[in-house]
Amino acid sequence: MLYIETLIAAPLPDVWRLTRDPSQHARWDVRFSRIERYGLDGRFRYATRVLPGLTVSGVGFTTGERHWLNGCATSALRFECTHPLSLIRSGAGYWRYVPTDNGIRFLTGYDYVPGWGRLGPVADRVFRPLFGWATAWSFDRLRLWLERGIPPERSRNQALAEAATRLAVAALGIAVGYPITLLVLLLPPLPATPAARRCRRRFRAAPDATVRSARS
Helix, strand or coil, rough: CCCEEECCCCCCCHHHHHCCCCHHHHHHCCCCCCCEECCCCEEEEEEEEEEECCEEEEEEEEEEEEECCCCCCCCEEEEECCCCCCCCEEEEEEEEEEEEEEEEEEEEEEEEECCCCCCCHHHHHHHHHHHHHHHHHHHHHHHHHHHHHCCCHHHHHHHHHHHHHHHHHHHHHHHHHCCCHHHHHCCCCCCEEEEEEEEEEECCCCCCEEECCCCC
Protein backbone atom coordinates (compact mmCIF):
# COMPACT_ATOMS: atom_id res chain seq x y z
CA MET A 1 0.00 0.00 0.00
CA LEU A 2 1.17 3.53 -0.78
CA TYR A 3 1.23 5.86 2.24
CA ILE A 4 1.80 9.63 2.26
CA GLU A 5 1.51 12.07 5.15
CA THR A 6 2.02 15.77 5.70
CA LEU A 7 1.39 18.31 8.45
CA ILE A 8 -0.57 21.39 7.42
CA ALA A 9 -0.76 24.45 9.67
CA ALA A 10 -4.34 25.31 8.76
CA PRO A 11 -7.85 24.83 10.23
CA LEU A 12 -9.51 21.47 9.62
CA PRO A 13 -12.48 22.98 7.70
CA ASP A 14 -10.08 24.51 5.16
CA VAL A 15 -8.17 21.26 4.65
CA TRP A 16 -11.44 19.36 4.37
CA ARG A 17 -12.87 21.78 1.79
CA LEU A 18 -9.86 21.71 -0.54
CA THR A 19 -9.59 17.93 -0.41
CA ARG A 20 -13.28 17.01 -0.54
CA ASP A 21 -14.42 19.49 -3.22
CA PRO A 22 -13.67 17.74 -6.57
CA SER A 23 -12.98 20.97 -8.47
CA GLN A 24 -10.51 22.15 -5.81
CA HIS A 25 -8.95 18.72 -5.44
CA ALA A 26 -8.08 18.62 -9.14
CA ARG A 27 -6.24 21.94 -8.85
CA TRP A 28 -3.57 20.72 -6.42
CA ASP A 29 -3.37 16.98 -7.16
CA VAL A 30 -1.04 16.45 -10.12
CA ARG A 31 -2.42 12.94 -10.64
CA PHE A 32 -5.67 14.35 -12.05
CA SER A 33 -6.55 16.89 -14.70
CA ARG A 34 -10.28 16.85 -13.88
CA ILE A 35 -12.55 15.52 -11.12
CA GLU A 36 -16.31 16.00 -11.08
CA ARG A 37 -19.05 14.70 -8.84
CA TYR A 38 -22.17 13.13 -10.30
CA GLY A 39 -25.23 11.68 -8.61
CA LEU A 40 -26.10 12.10 -4.94
CA ASP A 41 -24.33 9.04 -3.53
CA GLY A 42 -20.70 10.16 -3.48
CA ARG A 43 -19.83 9.08 -7.01
CA PHE A 44 -17.29 10.99 -9.07
CA ARG A 45 -15.52 10.86 -12.42
CA TYR A 46 -11.82 11.58 -12.77
CA ALA A 47 -9.54 12.11 -15.74
CA THR A 48 -5.79 12.24 -16.24
CA ARG A 49 -4.12 13.74 -19.30
CA VAL A 50 -1.27 11.38 -20.19
CA LEU A 51 -0.39 13.01 -23.53
CA PRO A 52 -1.66 16.05 -25.43
CA GLY A 53 -5.04 15.03 -26.79
CA LEU A 54 -5.08 11.75 -24.83
CA THR A 55 -7.01 11.50 -21.55
CA VAL A 56 -7.59 8.43 -19.41
CA SER A 57 -10.74 8.56 -17.28
CA GLY A 58 -12.30 6.45 -14.56
CA VAL A 59 -14.97 6.48 -11.87
CA GLY A 60 -14.99 6.29 -8.11
CA PHE A 61 -17.30 6.56 -5.15
CA THR A 62 -17.08 7.37 -1.48
CA THR A 63 -17.72 4.25 0.60
CA GLY A 64 -18.01 6.00 3.94
CA GLU A 65 -17.06 8.87 6.22
CA ARG A 66 -16.45 8.86 9.93
CA HIS A 67 -15.96 11.69 12.41
CA TRP A 68 -14.72 11.32 15.98
CA LEU A 69 -15.32 13.54 19.02
CA ASN A 70 -11.62 14.47 19.16
CA GLY A 71 -11.91 16.06 15.70
CA CYS A 72 -10.35 13.25 13.66
CA ALA A 73 -12.09 12.30 10.43
CA THR A 74 -11.70 9.63 7.74
CA SER A 75 -13.15 9.34 4.25
CA ALA A 76 -12.86 6.02 2.36
CA LEU A 77 -13.29 5.49 -1.38
CA ARG A 78 -13.04 2.99 -4.20
CA PHE A 79 -12.15 3.62 -7.84
CA GLU A 80 -11.84 1.80 -11.14
CA CYS A 81 -10.84 2.47 -14.73
CA THR A 82 -11.60 0.36 -17.81
CA HIS A 83 -9.50 2.41 -20.24
CA PRO A 84 -6.99 0.02 -21.90
CA LEU A 85 -4.10 2.47 -21.39
CA SER A 86 -4.69 2.88 -17.65
CA LEU A 87 -2.14 1.10 -15.50
CA ILE A 88 -4.61 1.26 -12.61
CA ARG A 89 -7.54 -1.10 -13.09
CA SER A 90 -9.21 -0.77 -9.67
CA GLY A 91 -8.33 0.16 -6.13
CA ALA A 92 -9.32 1.65 -2.79
CA GLY A 93 -7.98 4.17 -0.33
CA TYR A 94 -8.75 6.74 2.35
CA TRP A 95 -8.12 10.33 3.48
CA ARG A 96 -7.49 10.85 7.18
CA TYR A 97 -7.47 14.13 9.10
CA VAL A 98 -5.89 14.26 12.56
CA PRO A 99 -5.91 17.57 14.48
CA THR A 100 -2.69 18.20 16.43
CA ASP A 101 -1.23 21.12 18.35
CA ASN A 102 0.75 22.10 15.24
CA GLY A 103 -1.94 21.74 12.58
CA ILE A 104 -3.71 19.00 10.69
CA ARG A 105 -1.91 15.72 10.13
CA PHE A 106 -3.29 14.90 6.68
CA LEU A 107 -2.55 11.45 5.32
CA THR A 108 -3.65 8.91 2.76
CA GLY A 109 -3.21 5.23 2.14
CA TYR A 110 -4.23 3.54 -1.09
CA ASP A 111 -3.60 0.46 -3.16
CA TYR A 112 -4.67 -0.73 -6.59
CA VAL A 113 -4.71 -3.66 -9.01
CA PRO A 114 -2.58 -2.97 -12.10
CA GLY A 115 -3.98 -3.19 -15.60
CA TRP A 116 -2.06 -4.05 -18.78
CA GLY A 117 -2.49 -7.79 -18.36
CA ARG A 118 0.72 -9.74 -17.71
CA LEU A 119 2.80 -6.64 -18.35
CA GLY A 120 1.02 -4.75 -15.57
CA PRO A 121 2.89 -6.13 -12.51
CA VAL A 122 6.22 -5.57 -14.27
CA ALA A 123 5.42 -1.99 -15.29
CA ASP A 124 4.02 -1.30 -11.83
CA ARG A 125 7.47 -1.76 -10.29
CA VAL A 126 8.43 1.45 -12.08
CA PHE A 127 5.17 3.36 -11.92
CA ARG A 128 4.17 2.65 -8.29
CA PRO A 129 7.06 4.71 -6.85
CA LEU A 130 6.15 7.48 -9.33
CA PHE A 131 2.54 7.45 -8.12
CA GLY A 132 3.81 7.73 -4.55
CA TRP A 133 6.12 10.62 -5.49
CA ALA A 134 3.30 12.42 -7.35
CA THR A 135 0.99 12.06 -4.34
CA ALA A 136 3.63 13.42 -1.95
CA TRP A 137 4.49 16.31 -4.28
CA SER A 138 0.79 17.16 -4.51
CA PHE A 139 0.39 17.05 -0.73
CA ASP A 140 3.16 19.60 -0.35
CA ARG A 141 1.55 21.71 -3.06
CA LEU A 142 -1.67 21.64 -1.03
CA ARG A 143 0.25 22.61 2.12
CA LEU A 144 1.78 25.64 0.39
CA TRP A 145 -1.67 26.70 -0.77
CA LEU A 146 -3.16 26.52 2.71
CA GLU A 147 -0.20 27.83 4.71
CA ARG A 148 1.23 30.47 2.37
CA GLY A 149 -1.68 31.27 0.08
CA ILE A 150 0.26 30.11 -3.02
CA PRO A 151 -2.28 28.94 -5.64
CA PRO A 152 -1.49 25.49 -7.10
CA GLU A 153 -1.09 26.94 -10.58
CA ARG A 154 1.59 29.35 -9.35
CA SER A 155 3.48 26.71 -7.38
CA ARG A 156 3.43 24.44 -10.45
CA ASN A 157 4.92 27.21 -12.59
CA GLN A 158 7.52 27.95 -9.94
CA ALA A 159 8.51 24.27 -9.77
CA LEU A 160 8.92 24.15 -13.56
CA ALA A 161 10.95 27.37 -13.58
CA GLU A 162 13.19 26.18 -10.76
CA ALA A 163 13.80 22.83 -12.48
CA ALA A 164 14.64 24.56 -15.76
CA THR A 165 17.05 26.93 -13.99
CA ARG A 166 18.84 24.09 -12.24
CA LEU A 167 19.25 22.17 -15.50
CA ALA A 168 20.50 25.28 -17.31
CA VAL A 169 23.09 26.04 -14.62
CA ALA A 170 24.27 22.42 -14.58
CA ALA A 171 24.55 22.34 -18.39
CA LEU A 172 26.45 25.64 -18.41
CA GLY A 173 28.84 24.33 -15.79
CA ILE A 174 29.63 21.25 -17.88
CA ALA A 175 30.08 23.38 -20.99
CA VAL A 176 32.68 25.64 -19.35
CA GLY A 177 34.44 22.81 -17.55
CA TYR A 178 33.02 23.17 -14.04
CA PRO A 179 31.05 19.93 -13.51
CA ILE A 180 30.85 20.76 -9.80
CA THR A 181 27.82 22.85 -10.74
CA LEU A 182 25.98 19.53 -11.07
CA LEU A 183 25.59 19.89 -7.32
CA VAL A 184 22.92 22.49 -8.04
CA LEU A 185 20.65 19.59 -8.97
CA LEU A 186 21.00 18.19 -5.45
CA LEU A 187 20.16 21.38 -3.57
CA PRO A 188 16.85 21.35 -1.66
CA PRO A 189 13.91 23.04 -3.43
CA LEU A 190 13.14 26.61 -2.46
CA PRO A 191 10.70 26.93 0.47
CA ALA A 192 7.86 28.06 -1.82
CA THR A 193 8.41 25.22 -4.32
CA PRO A 194 6.52 21.92 -3.78
CA ALA A 195 8.74 19.00 -2.80
CA ALA A 196 7.78 15.36 -2.25
CA ARG A 197 10.71 14.96 0.16
CA ARG A 198 8.88 17.07 2.77
CA CYS A 199 6.20 14.40 3.17
CA ARG A 200 6.43 11.21 5.20
CA ARG A 201 6.19 8.09 3.03
CA ARG A 202 5.98 5.43 5.74
CA PHE A 203 3.22 4.78 8.21
CA ARG A 204 3.65 5.83 11.81
CA ALA A 205 1.22 5.68 14.69
CA ALA A 206 0.30 9.08 16.12
CA PRO A 207 1.22 9.48 19.81
CA ASP A 208 -1.89 10.17 21.85
CA ALA A 209 -0.34 13.40 23.06
CA THR A 210 -0.32 14.92 19.58
CA VAL A 211 -4.07 14.68 19.12
CA ARG A 212 -5.97 17.61 20.54
CA SER A 213 -8.55 16.81 23.13
CA ALA A 214 -12.16 17.26 22.10
CA ARG A 215 -12.53 19.52 25.14
CA SER A 216 -9.80 21.96 24.02
